[in-house]
Amino acid sequence: MAKAKTIYSCTECGASAPKWQGQCPGCGVWNTLVETIAENAPASTSRFAALGGTAGLQTLSEIEAREEDRLPTGIGEFDRALGGGLVAGGVVLLGGDPGIGKSTLLLQALAELSGASHVLYVSGEESGQQIAMRARRLSLDTKKLKLLAEINLEKILSTLHSVKPQVAVIDSIQTLWSDQLSSAPGSVAQVRECAAQLTRLAKQTGINIILVGHVTKEGALAGPRVLEHIVDTVLYFEGDTHSSFRLIRAVKNRYGAVNEIGVFAMTDKGLKGVNNPSAMFLSQHGQEVPGSCVLVTQEGTRPLLVEIQALVDQAHGNPRRLTVGLDAQRLAMLLAVLHRHAGIVCFDQDVFVNAVGGVKIVEPAADLSVMLSIVSSLKNRSLPSKLIVFGEVGLAGEIRPAPRGQERLKEAAKLGFTRAMIPEANKPRHPIAGFEVIAVRRVDEAVERLRELD
Ligand code: TYD
Ligand code: MG
Numbered sequence: 001m002a003k004a005k006t007i008y009s010c011t012e013c014g015a016s017a018p019k020w021q022g023q024c025p026g027c028g029v030w031n032t033l034v035e036t037i038a039e040n041a042p043a044s045t046s047r048f049a050a051l052g053g054t055a056g057l058q059t060l061s062e063i064e065a066r067e068e069d070r071l072p073t074g075i076g077e078f079d080r081a082l083g084g085g086l087v088a089g090g091v092v093l094l095g096g097d098p099g100i101g102k103s104t105l106l107l108q109a110l111a112e113l114s115g116a117s118h119v120l121y122v123s124g125e126e127s128g129q130q131i132a133m134r135a136r137r138l139s140l141d142t143k144k145l146k147l148l149a150e151i152n153l154e155k156i157l158s159t160l161h162s163v164k165p166q167v168a169v170i171d172s173i174q175t176l177w178s179d180q181l182s183s184a185p186g187s188v189a190q191v192r193e194c195a196a197q198l199t200r201l202a203k204q205t206g207i208n209i210i211l212v213g214h215v216t217k218e219g220a221l222a223g224p225r226v227l228e229h230i231v232d233t234v235l236y237f238e239g240d241t242h243s244s245f246r247l248i249r250a251v252k253n254r255y256g257a258v259n260e261i262g263v264f265a266m267t268d269k270g271l272k273g274v275n276n277p278s279a280m281f282l283s284q285h286g287q288e289v290p291g292s293c294v295l296v297t298q299e300g301t302r303p304l305l306v307e308i309q310a311l312v313d314q315a316h317g318n319p320r321r322l323t324v325g326l327d328a329q330r331l332a333m334l335l336a337v338l339h340r341h342a343g344i345v346c347f348d349q350d351v352f353v354n355a356v357g358g359v360k361i362v363e364p365a366a367d368l369s370v371m372l373s374i375v376s377s378l379k380n381r382s383l384p385s386k387l388i389v390f391g392e393v394g395l396a397g398e399i400r401p402a403p404r405g406q407e408r409l410k411e412a413a414k415l416g417f418t419r420a421m422i423p424e425a426n427k428p429r430h431p432i433a434g435f436e437v438i439a440v441r442r443v444d445e446a447v448e449r450l451r452e453l454d
Contacts, residue, residue, distance in 0.1 A: 083256015
């Protein structure tokens with residue numbers, strides 16, 4: 001028997017090369033080429049087939065732009081991340097670590113939707129029995145929830161064609177395989193082909209399709225990057241599996257804002273939306289402690305209050321710098337700025353910084369609170385209670401404004417905070433009743449003002 005011809009395809013961009021090489025010829029990323037069986041792509045699978053019916057030139061202004069009708073899933077926090085609900089013909093990709101709650105959330109959403117819409121849950125990972133048991137445990141109304149345990153793409157497509165549900169969940173895209181291709185389920189070619197075919201079906205028939213995707217160890221969606229380009233919306237489910245909080249974050253949304261988040265708590269009755277999450281990342285101290293500083297961060301349109309904790313301790317040997325939930329490179333930078341512009345020396349100290357509650361904070365507006373928590377721990381003096389801090393720190397020692405400063409201040413005031421140390425440029429034009437604003441321009445000024453506070 002002739003040996004199957006193999007090629008090497010990139011797990012990032014899907015480009016292929018006849019021979020193995022260290023760097024992908026398509027996207028230039030290293031070590032992403034994996035051996036796959038060469039496929040003659042079936043004639044019908046042009047990636048642009050979904051657009052086939054819309055040929056003909058038009059002026060943009062002639063096209064009637066209507067707001068898409070949204071189909072709310074009935075799970076408020078999920079709808080929020082989606083930008084208001086599902087859109088007919090839209091394809092959503094939901095990625096996340098194993099066990100984070102993807103299947104649970106989608107089962108809950110489908111059960112809610114099944115009251116008024118036709119829905120179909122396609123499972124390639126769990127048997128009907130397992131899903132039924134979970135639904136019973138969650139006390140869901142599943143009388144109208146249709147289930148298909150299948151991994152063959154062609155069978156799924158024909159079922160979707162004949163059943164014509166309004167919403168279909170595919171759990172997960174990595175388990176599907178098309179019999180047009182000979183490579184294994186989960187391979188680049190299969191994932192790409194299955195996603196493209198399902199997307200085409202969604203666009204043609206107006207079915208909402210929600211795909212579940214696995215993530216790699218690095219936290220990116222497994223499979224080719226093209227997957228993210230094919231679909232309309234990419235949502236990430238994140239959270240610390242040790243805590244019960246889960247965030248759904250929109251990283252791409254053709255029908256809404258990105259970086260919008262939905263917040264859930266995992267309970268023994270499944271995922272429950274958290275309506276007022278802004279205070280959930282504050283730890284409850286009986287009294288003020290050194291090294292703790294409350295930051296108001298902004299996630300999408302939502303301000304969140306997060307406690308930043310620092311511990312500065314005499315180093316033995318090489319000083320260590322460690323961050324949890326914050327950028328370690330940025331910590332090194334902040335320590336250098338602190339030294340050069342405020343004369344605070346940490347090079348003989350270990351510095352540990354933690355964002356409480358397992359949140360990841362990427363925005364630079366966290367800089368000032370990280371800095372002040374370090375100063376507080378180093379001097380062993382606690383910051384005043386009821387103080388919030390935000391602001392970006394520049395290499396020249398300047399404190400730069402954070403976006404949406406007013407909303408951050410309002411949220412803090414709402415939660416009972418009475419003081420804020422913020423960048424000068426974020427200073428509100430009208431004073432907020434019962435709220436003192438300390439506006440600072442430079443790092444040394446911030447440290448100086450801190451000393452004056454009780
Ligand atoms: P699951 O939805 O199967 O995760 P995924 O599909 O993302 O892999 O979630 C399973 C986890 O959720 C499992 O660790 C148990 C937990 N869980 C609860 O805590 N409460 C519940 O009511 C359910 C159904 C699951
Ligand atoms: Mg699952």
